[in-house]
Amino acid sequence: MAADMTDTLSPYDSLPEHMRALVTDQVEHQGQLALHCLSADQRSMLEHFRTQQGYDFLVDVTAIDHLGMDQIERFEVVYVLRRLGENSQQFRLHVWLSEDSPDLPTVFDLWDSARWGERETHDMFGITFEGNPDLRRFLMPEDYPGFPLLKDYPLRGIGERRQFPRVVPRGDQMVEEEPADYPTSIGRGMHTPEYTEEVRRDSKPK
Amino acid sequence: MGLESLIGGEGFLTTTVNSIVNWGRKNALWPMPFGTACCAIEMMATFSGRYDISRFGAEVVRFSPRQADLLIVSGRISLKMMPVLQKIYRQMPEPKWVISMGACASCGGVFDTYTLIQGVDQFIPVDVYVPGCPPRPESLLDALLEIQNLVGEERLDSGKHGS
Amino acid sequence: MTPNPNSGTRDTPVPSAEILEKELEKGWKSHRAGVRPSQVTEVVEDDGSGRLVMNFGPQHPATHGTLRSIFTLEGETIVKADVEIGYLHTGFEKLGENMTYQQWVTVSDRMNYLSAINNNVGYSVAVEQLLGIEVPPRCAALRVIMSELSRIADHILCVGLQGMDLGAFSVMLWAFEKRELVYDIIEAVCGARLTTSWTRVGGIIRDVPEFFPDLVYSFLDEFPPLVDEIHLMLLNNRIFVDRVKQVGVVTEDQARSWGITGPIGRASGLDLDVRRDRPYLGYDKYDFKVPVQTEGDSFARYMQRMEEIEQSLEIIRQAMATLPSGPVVHDDFKTSLPTKDAVHNDMESLIHHFKLVMLGHGIQPTAGSSIYSSTEAPCGELGFFIASDGSDTAYRLRIRPPSLYNYGFFPRLVEGGMISDAVAVLSSFHIIAGELDR
Numbered sequence: 039m040a041a042d043m044t045d046t047l048s049p050y051d052s053l054p055e056h057m058r059a060l061v062t063d064q065v066e067h068q069g070q071l072a073l074h075c076l077s078a079d080q081r082s083m084l085e086h087f088r089t090q091q092g093y094d095f096l097v098d099v100t101a102i103d104h105l106g107m108d109q110i111e112r113f114e115v116v117y118v119l120r121r122l123g124e125n126s127q128q129f130r131l132h133v134w135l136s137e138d139s140p141d142l143p144t145v146f147d148l149w150d151s152a153r154w155g156e157r158e159t160h161d162m163f164g165i166t167f168e169g170n171p172d173l174r175r176f177l178m179p180e181d182y183p184g185f186p187l188l189k190d191y192p193l194r195g196i197g198e199r200r201q202f203p204r205v206v207p208r209g210d211q212m213v214e215e216e217p218a219d220y221p222t223s224i225g226r227g228m229h230t231p232e233y234t235e236e237v238r239r240d241s242k243p244k
Numbered sequence: 245m246g247l248e249s250l251i252g253g254e255g256f257l258t259t260t261v262n263s264i265v266n267w268g269r270k271n272a273l274w275p276m277p278f279g280t281a282c283c284a285i286e287m288m289a290t291f292s293g294r295y296d297i298s299r300f301g302a303e304v305v306r307f308s309p310r311q312a313d314l315l316i317v318s319g320r321i322s323l324k325m326m327p328v329l330q331k332i333y334r335q336m337p338e339p340k341w342v343i344s345m346g347a348c349a350s351c352g353g354v355f356d357t358y359t360l361i362q363g364v365d366q367f368i369p370v371d372v373y374v375p376g377c378p379p380r381p382e383s384l385l386d387a388l389l390e391i392q393n394l395v396g397e398e399r400l401d402s403g404k405h406g407s
Numbered sequence: 408m409t410p411n412p413n414s415g416t417r418d419t420p421v422p423s424a425e426i427l428e429k430e431l432e433k434g435w436k437s438h439r440a441g442v443r444p445s446q447v448t449e450v451v452e453d454d455g456s457g458r459l460v461m462n463f464g465p466q467h468p469a470t471h472g473t474l475r476s477i478f479t480l481e482g483e484t485i486v487k488a489d490v491e492i493g494y495l496h497t498g499f500e501k502l503g504e505n506m507t508y509q510q511w512v513t514v515s516d517r518m519n520y521l522s523a524i525n526n527n528v529g530y531s532v533a534v535e536q537l538l539g540i541e542v543p544p545r546c547a548a549l550r551v552i553m554s555e556l557s558r559i560a561d562h563i564l565c566v567g568l569q570g571m572d573l574g575a576f577s578v579m580l581w582a583f584e585k586r587e588l589v590y591d592i593i594e595a596v597c598g599a600r601l602t603t604s605w606t607r608v609g610g611i612i613r614d615v616p617e618f619f620p621d622l623v624y625s626f627l628d629e630f631p632p633l634v635d636e637i638h639l640m641l642l643n644n645r646i647f648v649d650r651v652k653q654v655g656v657v658t659e660d661q662a663r664s665w666g667i668t669g670p671i672g673r674a675s676g677l678d679l680d681v682r683r684d685r686p687y688l689g690y691d692k693y694d695f696k697v698p699v700q701t702e703g704d705s706f707a708r709y710m711q712r713m714e715e716i717e718q719s720l721e722i723i724r725q726a727m728a729t730l731p732s733g734p735v736v737h738d739d740f741k742t743s744l745p746t747k748d749a750v751h752n753d754m755e756s757l758i759h760h761f762k763l764v765m766l767g768h769g770i771q772p773t774a775g776s777s778i779y780s781s782t783e784a785p786c787g788e789l790g791f792f793i794a795s796d797g798s799d800t801a802y803r804l805r806i807r808p809p810s811l812y813n814y815g816f817f818p819r820l821v822e823g824g825m826i827s828d829a830v831a832v833l834s835s836f837h838i839i840a841g842e843l844d845r
Contacts, residue, residue, distance in 0.1 A: 067773075067776045094663055094664075095666065097790060098790055098792065098805070100792060100803075100805040100807075102802070102803040116805075128685075130777075150661075150816075151664065176492065177492065192358070193358065194357065195357070198358070199323060202361075202367045205334060205367065206369050207405070281840070282517055284472075292579075292584065293583060294583075320495065322495055324493050324496070325495070328466055354514060355498065357502060358498055377602055
């Protein structure tokens with residue numbers, strides 16, 4: 039578990055003076071550095087790191103939803119940046135984003151890996167990235183109304199996993215009818231004590 | 245030595261149409277693997293050398309539903325995949341049987357989430373369920389034998405397969 | 408550039424649960440039996456150009472898993488390619504917010520199901536890094552050995568499927584036969600063939616059996632001839648070589664920009680290996696080379712995987728030779744489960760076990776801490792970003808899947824080629840849908 043800070047300057051120290059004011063917080067945990075900034079400064083910070091400091095590898099783009107947790111804003115968009123080569127370094131940039139206007143400028147022109155990273159963040163959280171050429175739904179069906187990873191979205195969903203017909207062959211047709219009782223084994227009474235008794239009775243040696 | 249000596253004489257064999265048809269169907273099932281996730285790997289292992297499925301006659305794996313009669317649903321079925329599964333099931337001609345392999349296909353398995361179908365038997369009829377996560381190849385072979393028993397006991401005039 | 412009108416967030420605020428329920432009642436019943444047309448295929452009209460829009464998947468023998476590609480063809484040449492994923496989306500990240508750290512390990516091996524141990528190890532390394540604990544050396548060495556065995560199994564399966572897709576069916580059967588050897592070892596050590604759930608936070612479930620060295624050494628004797636056999640079968644086969652040489656070339660700059668890691672990146676010349684650059688579990692003690700090719704075509708990816716198998720065998724030999732003795736679980740029982748022997752005989756271990764397992768107690772990292780930790784999975788760099796709020800479940804568990812960023816480049820790569828090239832490229836990319844969709 040090597041620390042990511044080498045002998046070279048940390049990303050914060052290599053920032054020019056006027057940009058250090060944009061960093062609202064610096065958090066270091068287990069040798070990993072996380073810089074925090076606000077959504078208005080996201081594009082300029084990322085451009086600086088890409089063009090001036092040579093962070094040419096965007097490892098991941100993701101987001102955290104802090105609903106009801108009394109943080110600066112609701113969303114925290116995380117960019118994990120890495121510089122390859124001899125003075126290899128890695129750090130994270132956390133961008134605070136409010137829920138009233140959950141959109142950020144895209145960075146797909148700086149790193150192509152942001153195209154799908156932002157697309158997935160949009161699919162899971164509803165954060166739009168202006169300028170991303172392809173923000174269709176990704177992992178969920180394209181007409182899905184919700185964003186699953188929000189904290190007020192239930193784990194078991196809102197009933198969409200039952201919205202299918204039951205396809206059964208009847209005669210020489212395939213018929214659609216209402217889905218079977220859910221779950222099916224409980225619908226057939228297999229969980230009741232009477233059923234267990236019956237099974238026990240039937241399986242006794244004669 | 246061999247079947248000819250048992251039959252003997254002119255070589256006539258009397259049986260019922262039911263038995264012969266069932267015997268033919270069950271010993272030459274053509275599986276259609278609808279493999280999505282981890283169970284698909286165990287299914288591929290069943291089709292491979294060590295746990296050979298061709299001992300039981302089911303080695304002709306057909307990826308086109310029009311040519312198959314045994315649909316093996318192996319792996320978790322998500323919201324997007326369910327219409328695909330139903331379309332494939334509709335495309336298979338009669339007679340057809342369905343094995344729901346693994347816990348995810350039978351009941352949702354480990355994952356009780358917003359996007360996973362909690363058991364495909366709510367939406368397509370299933371004949372045999374195979375528990376396990378993933379089931380060992382021997383379990384899948386056991387399920388195949390169970391299907392063969394089911395096929396052997398069918399009556400042609402029951403109307404089950406659209407006749 | 409106007410935002411996509413289908414994104415649904417331009418005018419509406421982020422919906423809450425009540426709004427979602429109302430939407431459902433209004434009639435979102437679009438899941439009828441039958442495949443819903445995607446945006447690409449819906450508005451295609453016959454404009455007389457003779458172009459065909461072909462759907463390739465998600466149920467197809469040549470797509471490894473549930474991947475769907477939509478090709479616009481002119482003859483056999485792909486003019487425009489689009490991909491659709493999500494056919495195996497299960498909500499692992501949402502489960503990570505609802506399951507405790509110990510429980511989620513069982514979910515992790517359903518991601519890359521061909522090499523489940525790498526996922527277990529990756530996740531456990533991430534949680535251990537978040538907590539700031541180190542596993543004992545014996546545990547680290549055992550984790551390394553099993554990870555490399557699992558990597559060998561994954562690579563040999565990839566090579567086998569690559570052969571099968573291009574017509575060399577015997578190679579796949581041989582690959583599966585030798586994979587069973589790996590399964591035997593994994594079953595003896597972990598109890599299950601495929602979904603192992605072998606690691607725990609701070610260690611592994613139990614020590615290996617006494618006959619473990621015999622198993623591994625007999626594997627090291629039986630396996631290497633297969634590598635030469637496969638080379639013999641495929642390299643002398645003109646059809647295979649012609650179908651993979653110069654097909655699907657990924658340059659190093661493209662790999663760097665698109666975030667492509669793993670064998671695909673290294674086959675293009677991008678020299679990235681988490682085991683060497685950010686060593687974990689004592690990988691810096693082993694002397695192994697990281698092979699790098701320069702051409703970046705499917706043939707280079709095939710050679711890359713074969714060479715990585717050789718290097719993994721080398722690591723296993725070294726690790727077995729230097730396997731230390733000692734405990735296999737970290738001794739701080741506030742974070743790691745004590746052994747069963749101690750739990751049954753010692754009161755304090757029993758209390759620690761109770762606290763770690765019962766909901767509400769469990770492992771409690773510092774509130775507000777977050778970590779991004781990556782390990783080298785067979786597909787590439789598997790990363791975990793874990794943010795904690797001080798409770799026993801993660802607040803945000805993000806999985807950085809290598810297959811997602813590898814697959815992102817695929818549509819561009821096949822445009823301009825032919826369909827058969829697309830099959831060759833897809834099988835050499837080795838995209839695992841379980842990890843891609845999570």
